[in-house]
Amino acid sequence: MARPEKILRLILGDQLNSAHSWFQRPDSRVSYVLMEIRQETDYVTHHIQKVAAFFAAMRAFADHLRRQGHRVTYLRLDDPGNRQAIRDNVLQIIRSQGITRFEYLLPDEYRLDVQLHELSASLPVPCAADDTEHFLTHRRELKDMFAGKRRFLMESFYRRMRKRFDVLMEGEQPAGGDWNFDTANRRPYDGHVPIPPPLVFENDVSGIIETIRRSKVKTFGEIDPRRLIWPIDRPQALKLLAAFIADGLPHFGTYQDAMTVKSWSLFHCRLSFALNVKMLHPLEVVTAAVNAWKEDPQRIAIQQVEGFVRQILGWREYMRCVYWALMPDFAEMNFFGHDLPLPDFYWTAETRMACLAAAIGQSLKHAYAHHIQRLMITGNFALLAGIHPDEVDAWYLGIYIDAIQWVEMPNTRGMSQFADGGIVATKPYAASANYIRKMSDYCGTCTYDPKKKHGEGACPFNSLYWGFYARHRERLASNPRIGMMYRTWDRMAAVERKRVLRQAEIYRRDLNAL
Numbered sequence: 001m002a003r004p005e006k007i008l009r010l011i012l013g014d015q016l017n018s019a020h021s022w023f024q025r026p027d028s029r030v031s032y033v034l035m036e037i038r039q040e041t042d043y044v045t046h047h048i049q050k051v052a053a054f055f056a057a058m059r060a061f062a063d064h065l066r067r068q069g070h071r072v073t074y075l076r077l078d079d080p081g082n083r084q085a086i087r088d089n090v091l092q093i094i095r096s097q098g099i100t101r102f103e104y105l106l107p108d109e110y111r112l113d114v115q116l117h118e119l120s121a122s123l124p125v126p127c128a129a130d131d132t133e134h135f136l137t138h139r140r141e142l143k144d145m146f147a148g149k150r151r152f153l154m155e156s157f158y159r160r161m162r163k164r165f166d167v168l169m170e171g172e173q174p175a176g177g178d179w180n181f182d183t184a185n186r187r188p189y190d191g192h193v194p195i196p197p198p199l200v201f202e203n204d205v206s207g208i209i210e211t212i213r214r215s216k217v218k219t220f221g222e223i224d225p226r227r228l229i230w231p232i233d234r235p236q237a238l239k240l241l242a243a244f245i246a247d248g249l250p251h252f253g254t255y256q257d258a259m260t261v262k263s264w265s266l267f268h269c270r271l272s273f274a275l276n277v278k279m280l281h282p283l284e285v286v287t288a289a290v291n292a293w294k295e296d297p298q299r300i301a302i303q304q305v306e307g308f309v310r311q312i313l314g315w316r317e318y319m320r321c322v323y324w325a326l327m328p329d330f331a332e333m334n335f336f337g338h339d340l341p342l343p344d345f346y347w348t349a350e351t352r353m354a355c356l357a358a359a360i361g362q363s364l365k366h367a368y369a370h371h372i373q374r375l376m377i378t379g380n381f382a383l384l385a386g387i388h389p390d391e392v393d394a395w396y397l398g399i400y401i402d403a404i405q406w407v408e409m410p411n412t413r414g415m416s417q418f419a420d421g422g423i424v425a426t427k428p429y430a431a432s433a434n435y436i437r438k439m440s441d442y443c444g445t446c447t448y449d450p451k452k453k454h455g456e457g458a459c460p461f462n463s464l465y466w467g468f469y470a471r472h473r474e475r476l477a478s479n480p481r482i483g484m485m486y487r488t489w490d491r492m493a494a495v496e497r498k499r500v501l502r503q504a505e506i507y508r509r510d511l512n513a514l
């Protein structure tokens with residue numbers, strides 16, 4: 001007699017999509033498994049809030065599935081039967097539960113993709129992989145779209161996405177007459193609009209924290225175990241979305257590049273964790289924003305909503321496609337041959353540079369910094385100083401609540417460190433103190449002088465900036481977007497250039513002293 005069919009379905013920690021077709025109705029032949037494993041807590045050192053938020057969200061999702069009538073096996077980190085690796089746990093369950101078929105959802109990380117592929121090939125039962133039904137594009141889409149081209153232009157990709165999903169379109173034309181309102185955006189924070197207090201949750205994760213600590217998982221960063229601020233289930237994620245639409249969206253575009261000591265989140269939505277673990281669908285977030293604009297265009301101008309839509313429909317999908325187009329070579333790229341270790345202050349925020357102390361300090365406190373803090377403060381410094389991209393990647397992958405390699409790596413190695421030699425960005429995102437002074441209020445409280453390039457108290461960003469360009473002239477001079485910068489450098493008096501470069505080398509020799 002044939003064995004009754006018993007299907008085991010694996011759900012990874014970032015696959016908490018309750019709308020997935022897998023979960024539409026309970027099936028007595030199917031059981032689901034979610035697992036908290038050392039394989040995932042230990043592949044990089046994570047912020048404590050990140051580990052806690054993943055586990056809390058996974059537990060909430062398992063409870064949700066059980067309430068819907070699904071059969072769920074949940075392996076907690078300290079369960080005695082937990083083998084701490086996907087492969088060993090799956091094999092164990094297949095044997096103990098008499099499983100006849102194994103299914104999983106396509107993972108978003110290359111590492112897990114390879115692992116699950118190999119696992120499937122070696123299992124004693126048939127296997128299948130399904131789509132996560134989350135993204136709007138296929139993994140290979142960018143490669144096909146830009147076949148034969150050296151660069152993958154985000155702007156072309158974004159316009160296609162707007163047309164394909166009919167978002168902010170009036171027929172064939174972009175709503176408001178323009179595809180891009182960047183020039184109306186990107187203002188420093190001027191205090192004209194009060195910054196909304198961020199909606200934070202008070203999730204009690206003390207039990208999870210105790211387990212993490214007892215299991216001696218290495219983490220860093222701060223947490224109040226009784227008040228995890230991040231959304232851990234879909235109702236909380238929807239509340240955060242609603243709060244953003246009400247308070248953040250009307251000023252999102254204007255201040256999206258601003259940085260201030262007055263607020264750690266300004267008008268940003270802080271939905272990246274909820275999106276990346278798939279509690280929210282990207283199109284539902286985009287649609288909520290567009291509908292709010294349609295309902296009240298006086299309150300939410302097109303510039304604001306377009307700026308937001310671009311981040312999700314454009315950048316988020318684009319970065320994912322870049323990841324799949326470039327992996328696995330991507331993880332090895334180091335265009336400039338940078339080789340310095342990451343300074344200690346990235347782990348402590350103990351530095352006299354006020355901008356770095358603020359960006360790193362809030363990252364340790366909240367596991368969050370907004371895009372420009374990541375790109376133009378911490379990322380910019382690492383680029384100018386010449387830090388090895390592996391070290392930079394590991395830091396970003398560990399510290400942020402939303403950090404998953406498919407989105408972390410194209411942003412870090414690609415956009416911020418230019419380690420891909422210009423596939424994501426047309427020129428390095430390198431900036432001196434001038435940019436930071438313009439876009440933030442950090443310099444006002446700093447020990448360093450943003451106007452000085454060398455000598456006592458000179459802002460490190462200035463000499464490191466010129467030092468970076470001087471070191472990499474051969475690689476960069478032919479870039480038409482950079483030529484002007486080298487002309488400025490060449491016009492500087494020789495003695496001044498020498499002083500700047502000497503200052504840069506003094507700083508680079510002992511970055512920990514800054």
Ligand SMILES: Cc1cc2nc3c(=O)[nH]c(=O)nc-3n(C[C@H](O)[C@H](O)[C@H](O)COP(=O)(O)OP(=O)(O)OC[C@H]3O[C@@H](n4cnc5c(N)ncnc54)[C@H](O)[C@@H]3O)c2cc1C
Pocket residue numbers: 267268269270271272273275276311312315316317319369370371372374375379396397400402403404407408409411412415416
């Ligand atoms: C060096 C560096 C590392 C980064 N690492 C990550 C990461 O690990 N995970 C991650 O989700 N984002 C990453 N980003 C992109 C971006 O900084 C975050 O998505 C954003 O700050 C999250 O905060 P928010 O939800 O308040 O976003 P908002 O500023 O409110 O933007 C709205 C949404 O747009 C999407 N988005 C915006 N910019 C990007 C982008 N460049 N790439 C992809 N999606 C984007 C996010 O889903 C975000 O939630 C990184 C950026 C840099 C420069």
Ligand code: SF4
Pocket residue numbers: 352353354355356432433436437442443444446447448449450459460461
């Ligand atoms: S002076 Fe330099 S180091 Fe200090 S906050 Fe400004 S840019 Fe940062």
